[in-house]
Amino acid sequence: xxxxxxxxxxxxxxxxxxxxxxxxxxxxxxxxxxxxxxxxxxxxxxxxxxxxxxxxxxxxxxxxxxxxxxxxxxxxxxxxxxxxxxxxxxxxxxxxxxxxxxxxxxxxxxxxxxxxxxxxxxxxxxxxxxxxxxxxxxxxxxxxxxxxxxxxxxxxxxxxxxxxxxxxxxxxxxxxxxxxxxxxxxxxxxxxxxxxxxxxxxxxxxxxxxxxxxxxxxxxxxxxxxxxxxxxxxxxxxxxxxxxxxxxxxxxxxxxxxxxxxxxxxxxxxxxxxxxxxxxxxxxxxxxxxxxxxxxxxxxxxxxxxxxxxxxxxxxxxxxxxxxxxxxxxxxxxxxxxxxxxxxxxxxxxxxxxxxxxxxxxxxxxxxxxxxxx
Numbered sequence: 001x002x003x004x005x006x007x008x009x010x011x012x013x014x015x016x017x018x019x020x021x022x023x024x025x026x027x028x029x030x031x032x033x034x035x036x037x038x039x040x041x042x043x044x045x046x047x048x049x050x051x052x053x054x055x056x057x058x059x060x061x062x063x064x065x066x067x068x069x070x071x072x073x074x075x076x077x078x079x080x081x082x083x084x085x086x087x088x089x090x091x092x093x094x095x096x097x098x099x100x101x102x103x104x105x106x107x108x109x110x111x112x113x114x115x116x117x118x119x120x121x122x123x124x125x126x127x128x129x130x131x132x133x134x135x136x137x138x139x140x141x142x143x144x145x146x147x148x149x150x151x152x153x154x155x156x157x158x159x160x161x162x163x164x165x166x167x168x169x170x171x172x173x174x175x176x177x178x179x180x181x182x183x184x185x186x187x188x189x190x191x192x193x194x195x196x197x198x199x200x201x202x203x204x205x206x207x208x209x210x211x212x213x214x215x216x217x218x219x220x221x222x223x224x225x226x227x228x229x230x231x232x233x234x235x236x237x238x239x240x241x242x243x244x245x246x247x248x249x250x251x252x253x254x255x256x257x258x259x260x261x262x263x264x265x266x267x268x269x270x271x272x273x274x275x276x277x278x279x280x281x282x283x284x285x286x287x288x289x290x291x292x293x294x295x296x297x298x299x300x301x302x303x304x305x306x307x308x309x310x311x312x313x314x315x316x317x318x319x320x321x322x323x324x325x326x327x328x329x330x331x332x333x334x335x336x337x338x339x340x341x342x343x344x345x346x347x348x349x350x351x352x353x354x355x356x357x358x359x360x361x362x363x364x365x366x367x368x369x370x371x372x373x374x
Contacts, residue, residue, distance in 0.1 A: 007260040009070050009295065010037055012268055016288035024293060033299045036066035046370040050363040052356040058363075067306075068299050073251040078344055080307070081247040082337065085240055087313065087322070089142060090331040092166030092177070093242040098123040098192055099159040099229040103222055107200075108158055110210050113301045116147055116158065118199050123160045124310045126192045126230075130183045131168055137183070139168030139175035140321070142313035144246065147306045150254045152272035153284055154294035161249050163242055167329075169312045169321045174328035189230040197224055239331075250307055254298040263288075 013034055039045050040063055047061035063072045098119065100108075108115040124143055131137045142165040151157040166177045197220050203209045204216055211219075255270060261283055262269040268291040274282050286294070300306060312321045326333070342353045356363055 006257070007263040008257045009255065009260070010040060011263055012288055012291060013038055015265060016292060020289040020292045024289075026296065029302050030296045030299045032302070033066055033068040033296070036064035037069045040064035040066070040069050040071055044370055046368055048365050048367045050353075050365050052359065052361055052363050054356060054359040054361065056356050056358045056363075067251070068253055070253045070255065070257045073253065075341065075344055077247050077251040078348065079339075080250055081243055082339075084144070084243045086334045087318070088239050088243060088331075089165060089312075089322075089325055089329050090239045091174075091329050093239060094164045094166060095233040095242070095245075096127070096162045096164055096188070097159055097229075097231055098126070098162065099157070100196065101223045101226050101228065102157075103219060103226075105156050105158075107209070107211055107219065109156065109297070111208075113304060114203060114208055116149075116300070116304065118196065118203070119147065119158060119160050120145055120308055122192060122196045122199055123162060125195055126188055127162070127164060127183065128311065130187060130191060137168055137175055137177055139170040140311050141165045141168040141177075142322070142325075143310040144243075144313055145308050145310065146246065146249050147300075148249065148252075149298045149300075152274070154254055154291070154297070156294075156297045161246070163246050165312070169325050174325055183232075185230060185232055188232075189228050192230055193224065193228040196228075254295055 017034055017038075041047075041061040043061060045062040045064060047059060050058045050060070063069070065072050067073065100119070104115075124145060127141065127143060131139065131141050144163045146161045147158070148161060149156060149158045167175050168177075169175075200209065200220060204211065209216075259270045259272070260268065261271050266288055267285055268288055269283050269285040270291075271281055271283050274280050309315065311317070312325050325331075339347070346352050354363060355361065
């Protein structure tokens, strides 16, 4: 059986980035991301060599650990999931998605940090305002929000994935939400739209937004006249399952290497799932420079936090509200297990990196600096 050749984003950048950057202005975060990906798991970052007395040897180069790199992130994801499983409540959770109209894309790209912060702030304020209203729940839920900026074809599509508890904290104890989602989706959508547009106006007035003044008002009038997309999926069966599911979103890059179908000197073809056509698997071919342009749209500002916790899941609530909620919901305490890289790989992939695959003896390891193995 023939297997598909293995392609990487690193290959596309190595071949076409020099020609791409000639006509495309880039910021320092994008340059930093490209440089990290180009050197990931190469001699330029150093590594270590494992050896055995039987003659077996294996060289492993260091990862760049850049959050935009398709080859990095799996170990961080597992560590994040294990950490969250020690903090979450054993209750029903819902998955909500907050999306802004495409007309705001130019504004978002010109003001990335400000715009992304508003997405977090307004989406959580929307949930808090409706959930604490006695007409709906009358309690404060726990929320974990994750920023994504891409669609399946790498187009710019900023949105928030949010996991919300199916109930919340009140002075009287834990309040359980309805079997269906306790917040009406249409009310969430309109509340989100109103708060977001009001926040944009305030930021523009205070000079925190860079945008043409004569176009700003017309732009906000246009998006206020549209229905914004906020939807919520059915509750998950278990609290552990919901965070393992969210883990697939937390440390994901704009595109993974296994989606690359074919890469040539001038074209890149990758697969994607078309949700508008019964989730059929399709392919899209782009010029390498257009692929790079789309890929770099999703490099976040340096130091920007893409995963945030609110409500009873906020850091400030761990020893107060969350502690009480764990008692009320009879959530069993879970101790965080600190694993080494070898232990994590063994648990996930059933591969023991510390023993020789040829004779089973323990391997000896030696570190080498950037430039290559000894």
